[in-house]
Amino acid sequence: MGRYIIRRLLQAVPLLFIISLVLFVLMQASGDPLATLGGRQPPRAEDRERLARQWGLDKPILVQYLYWLIGNDWTLVDVNGDGTGDQPGTRLGVLRGDFGNSLVTRQPAMQVIAERIPNTLILMLTAEALIIIFSLFIGVYSALHPYSFFDNVLTGFSFITFSMPIFWIALMLMYIFAIRFKAWGLPYLPTVGMYDPVVGRTFAQVASHLVLPAMSIALIDIARYSRYIRSNMLEVINSDYIRTARAKGLRERSILFVHAFKNAALPLVTIVGMDLPLLLAGAVVTERIFAWPGMGRLFLDHLNRADFPVMMGLLMLISVAVVVFQLLTDLVYTWLDPRIRYA
């Protein structure tokens, strides 16, 4: 087992290397961070040239990548912008934990990102909890009553939901639960931000602001997961060991919820493990619509200003999360299902 984990981690190294190189090249060529520096007034040509030298943006792209990866304290950098190197650089590079400074705020990129992580986690974990609870309930119910009226309604509902763009769901929820409810004089939900600045960041405020964005994220996956659980559960219910359990005279409830459910819910571990790190990023659209100050919004804001240290940090963070979660998923799976062994 230990060797398996080590081998998997070693395999991840070249993978992350390829990802970082591809993303770095794409990002460097995708915008000019100096162009948006002066706000509405673009910087003068000679200032741009000087800044490009000072920030190392005039270097070839692979050299910039090298600086990003291992830092530039081993070489001379141009501090006064006259075109020649003056003194050793100060950057340590990603491999030593330094993701560089944001070109917009001049703060360390990781600090900029870390400020947003809790907000995204609140949204994501709530959504994931909704997804798991609702899809398990719906999936198991549908499997126990296949082709009943309720099952057919849910099937139709999930086919439609599955085809909806997330922004349309979000707009629809906002329209119904905020605008229509307000018009009808019912209690309505807030749509923008994380809390009302007048009231402050209290639990009730965040919770009420959380409902609509979390529901928008959860709905599509509830539709997807519940179909998956339904078909798993149907398959398990018709298998031999369940028939044996029935023949033994076990109570129906313990057959369904102990024997069948355990095996039917097992594959859910895999898809949750695969989807969880992607949810970190999947909220770009939702965070934009609901003005939720999370990582997705951070990405959009800094993409428009070509702030590549922050974007690289964000994307690498998510890529590492994907790799780690894949490994964790596999490990948890062997623990849950003793039939599977990794050599």
Added chain:
Amino acid sequence: MATTEAPSLPVSLANDEIPARSLWQMMLRRFIKHRMALIGFFILVGILLYVTIGSLIFTEAYANYNDTSLRLQPPSAEHPFGTDTVGRDILARTVYGGQISLIIGILAVTVAVTLGTAIGALAGYYGGLVDSILMRLTEAMLSIPSLLLLLVMAKFFSGKIPDVNLLGRTFSGSVIVIILIIGLTSWTYLARIVRSTFLSIREQEFILAARALGIPDRRIILSHILPNALAPIIVAATLGVASAILSEAYISFLGMGVRPPTATWGSMLDGAYQYLEEAPWLWFYPGLLIILTVMSINFVGDGLRDALDPRGDKKV
């Protein structure tokens, strides 16, 4: 092609001329029996008629004609879907926007299928180093959330491709950008399917025979092995059109997609959420058309999967 080896093959698409025809007929019959697929097919035909006949009724100039005195008009007899923020008729814009959305979906999938098939075929046929490199690349692509990658690439290509004139109409260069980036980010799934088919087929005797006859690799890949992967490719391509249309909608919704005056269903929704209360028709109708299209394509794709799957007989 490999007629003499046919008995050693499982039932597949590429045996020989006469059974192949009846196989297609069998598939057609299975597809027609699939109720949802048939419903999806008719909705899809309806949408195609909507965007083609619609463009005979409204001119493109009318779809782009703005009159700010008519801005944000609710649906009426004259403007059945209402008007947008600069007074353009939303019904006419959904017609022309739909054409672009559908074209983007189909062409992006063409790019993705070509790339995915080529990469999967090369990796599966040659194995070894080629396989390792291509599969690491595929895994790398899969580890980056596709929407973020799409946005980065949209930014990378934006403004680098000029507008094009085709059939007397001007298409914004951003349409080509979107087609390219969706194609470049959605080939991974296909590459994996094609690779696994190649891995299993290349070990079979008829391939050995073909090699012994001195048939060049290119012909073996294209006409001996590839037809065996046709069924999953068709299904994945069909479902791919739906997700490409959705991807386009996401990028355009975030303001990084197709530039005005060219409309797509997605770009019509860009900024619409600012008029959530005043003008719900701004986002309701284009969104509804996206949902109908994606849903019907998904139905057709599911139907095709059941029809093309040789083991699927029991389901029908």
